Amino acid sequence: MAMSTSDSAIPVEEQAKLVESSKRLAAYQAVKDYLVPTYTRIGIGSGSTVVYVVEAIAALGPGVTSGMTFYPTGAQSEELIEAAGLTLQAINKLPTGQQLDVAFDGADEVDDDLNLIKGGGACLWQEKIVATAAKHFVCVADFRKLSPRLGTSWKKGIPIEVLPMAAPRVLDELKRMGSLNPRVRPGLPGKAGAIVTDNGMWIIDAPFAPLHLPKDSASGVQAGNEDNGVWQVDALADRLIKIPGVAEIGLFYGKNGLEVTAGAQKPVVAYF
Numbered sequence: 437m438a439m440s441t442s443d444s445a446i447p448v449e450e451q452a453k454l455v456e457s458s459k460r461l462a463a464y465q466a467v468k469d470y471l472v473p474t475y476t477r478i479g480i481g482s483g484s485t486v487v488y489v490v491e492a493i494a495a496l497g498p499g500v501t502s503g504m505t506f507y508p509t510g511a512q513s514e515e516l517i518e519a520a521g522l523t524l525q526a527i528n529k530l531p532t533g534q535q536l537d538v539a540f541d542g543a544d545e546v547d548d549d550l551n552l553i554k555g556g557g558a559c560l561w562q563e564k565i566v567a568t569a570a571k572h573f574v575c576v577a578d579f580r581k582l583s584p585r586l587g588t589s590w591k592k593g594i595p596i597e598v599l600p601m602a603a604p605r606v607l608d609e610l611k612r613m614g615s616l617n618p619r620v621r622p623g624l625p626g627k628a629g630a631i632v633t634d635n636g637m638w639i640i641d642a643p644f645a646p647l648h649l650p651k652d653s654a655s656g657v658q659a660g661n662e663d664n665g666v667w668q669v670d671a672l673a674d675r676l677i678k679i680p681g682v683a684e685i686g687l688f689y690g691k692n693g694l695e696v697t698a699g700a701q702k703p704v705v706a707y708f
């Protein structure tokens with residue numbers, strides 16, 4: 437489906453319907469393709485697309501799901517799992533040395549190499565813990581999320597989970613690194629102050645110029661680094677995670693066997 441949210445020929449309500457049907461289609465496709473009936477441990481991410489993932493899993497019925505345990509990435513996915521009548525278990529109950537069979541989650545933006553920006557829903561820390569605990573990570577994304585370079589369509593910035601007392605110092609460092617107007621994310625409508633994550637932290641959203649692919653990208657793209665103010669995904673991730681007070685960052689990339697399926701498009705495989 438070749439369209440974007442800026443497709444002005446399509447009325448707003450119609451666009452919203454297309455987005456919802458793309459999310460739903462991606463979710464049902466992902467569950468069909470990647471939830472193997474013999475799997476027993478499944479990670480469930482956060483966000484509006486994951487709602488359809490849980491719906492698709494529940495639709496398989498107890499004959500398939502009764503032997504499965506579902507590991508959430510925060511309060512929202514915990515509620516989703518419970519409301520669907522699926523078995524819930526906290527990720528800290530997964531014994532050491534064991535992995536989840538698969539984890540499903542959404543994304544805010546996905547680049548040509550299937551590196552991701554995540555954390556629009558402020559759940560990125562637990563999401564990364566669950567994603568990296570899984571043998572396979574399936575990212576379920578509607579058509580709006582694909583872009584050639586991270587930071588092209590998701591303009592809000594890279595979500596960064598920080599210790600509240602460190603926020604001013606982290607903001608200073610982000611500005612030194614070339615972030616354009618980084619800011620502490622405000623609370624949800626009607627709630628004063630900063631948004632507080634499920635882990636008692638704050639989120640800073642740090643916009644950067646669109647990122648280049650990692651140095652070792654299969655695409656062979658080599659241009660761009662911190663010297664000219666345009667970062668490569670891996671170089672930026674390495675620097676961000678080292679800032680004192682940063683708990684986790686919403687850049688997901690690397691070599692953990694990430695699978696991304698976007699709406700009606702053919703599922704594709706990335707590595708993070």
Ligand code: 5RP
Binds near residue numbers: 555556
């Ligand atoms: C939450 C996330 C979500 O997966 C991401 O924001 C996508 O959400 P949605 O499916 O609602 O578009 O990273 O922290």
